[in-house]
Amino acid sequence: MSDAVDVDELRTWLEDGYASSVRTAYLILGNRPDAEDAVQESFLRAWKFRDSLVTGASFKPWLYRVVVNTCNSKLRKEIPHRTRRRPDDDLTDVVTLEDPIGRVSLSNDVMTALKDLPTHLRIVIVLRYYADLSERDIAAVIGRQPGTVKSRLNEARSRLAVHPALQSEGPSPINARKERHS
């Protein structure tokens, strides 16, 4: 009876958070198979240590915390020691057929900029602008003070701001491409 309840709980978790977790992990790791591995591992660990989730606490930051820690672990221990890169899609290889107005190019530009960020800055940017977490939640996820999160976000923003694709003024590459298409 107890097991059935727990599995139902896990199923709920998966339904609620698996897809977003995989996509978040993908943005952090830059590799889809690695992201799926990391998220699978994260869910199993989260379920194994589900009692450590404080009653009444928000599930989402907690799950993201586990995911981010697993991604960090992969980035630190597995990926650098790999002799051959996985042949699957990379952050800069986001290509789909239905992209007539150059959105994929924008994504590729942004992804390149994101990939150039250090891991700790990439994580806060992804959590803030993709997972849409507040600074306080991000602080809980990465286990740092909110001030640290704010500082990292500022640093990441200033680095990304120099990228032409993310500048609000002037002709951006995507605009130029759009003009050419029209």
Place this chain on the structure above:
Amino acid sequence: MTEFDEEKLKQALREAADGFTITAGATERILDEALESGDADEPSRIRSLVERTGRMRSTLLAVAACVVVLAVAVPLLNSEVTPKVRSALRTVHGESLPTGAKSANPNAAVLPESEAQILGLTGTSFIAGTSNKDDQGVTLTSSAAKSGKSSTNGSAEASDSSLRVEEVGTIFLTVGSTRFESTLTQLTDFATTDGGFVASTESHMGTKATHMYSTGSIVLEVPVHNFTMLVDQVRHAGVATSVMTSANDVTGQYIDLQARISALQLSRAQYLKIMSRTNSIGGILSIQDQLNSIQSQIEQLQASLGLLNSETTYATLTVSMSVAGHQVNPPLHPATGVDKAWHESLHGFAAGFEWLVRIAGPLLFALLVLAALLLLGRLTWRATERRRSRMS
């Protein structure tokens, strides 16, 4: 000026991340694996620990800082002033001891007798004659030549013809305001009665109404065998706040001088004999030169011997007097500007070096403790990190 476009970033991230479809059946695999792996382990409290990582680090640092401060401060405070030294300082700064007494002889340290024995200092000892018995102390001077011999013994030995001991002493005397002049006269009488004389006198007299005060110093010379008696008499002429004496055995120096003079005299006699047999003028002149040189040396040595003889025949006692409640200037060896600066510089250097040596021990201990704490903190941190990564 360009600005960062957050919306564009959000859009790009969404398009990049949502651009692929999630692998089908992944969630089912996770569910299967979760069922296979069994029930959850024991509830872990690591998460709460991990959440307090920053606080833990701060606490550890604070504890380490406290330990370091305590490790440095406590030994320093303990070693700064020991109780025994405190009692010695009390004697030095006693109510009846004039400040001039301290500066008059910087090499002299006033210590209790037991303290002197502990420190293994040698020399003569006298009791500072204050009305309070607790304030009585022993004055040891660095110029004392004979270890373990008191001034009394020195005087007795000086009277022996085989021993030559020169004795000097300083007494700080406080007298009543009406007795200043009479005491001065009394001291002169002591010296003459004991077969000695007054070498020098210096006194400044005034009244309290004009804010002047009466001070003086008198240098008495008495035969060595009467020195102890003179000291005793002077001590009772007023309130002796400090008594310093030293005896220096110069027997060896005395005998050496005598021997050298005898040798030179023999040599002179030989040269005279040779000269009486020489006929050539050149030879006589050459011998004459030698004789002149020898004669000069003999006279120098005889002068030194005479001085030594005088010093060992007469003991010198300097008495500094002041009216009760007023200070007295140090009478001995007033330091000149450069001399004073040089000595202060030396004292400063010695004090700095002493401080460095003193602080080195506690600092080393503190560093070791800090290193151990840091190591412990590092190990704890790594263990926590490991458990956290295991959990997540």
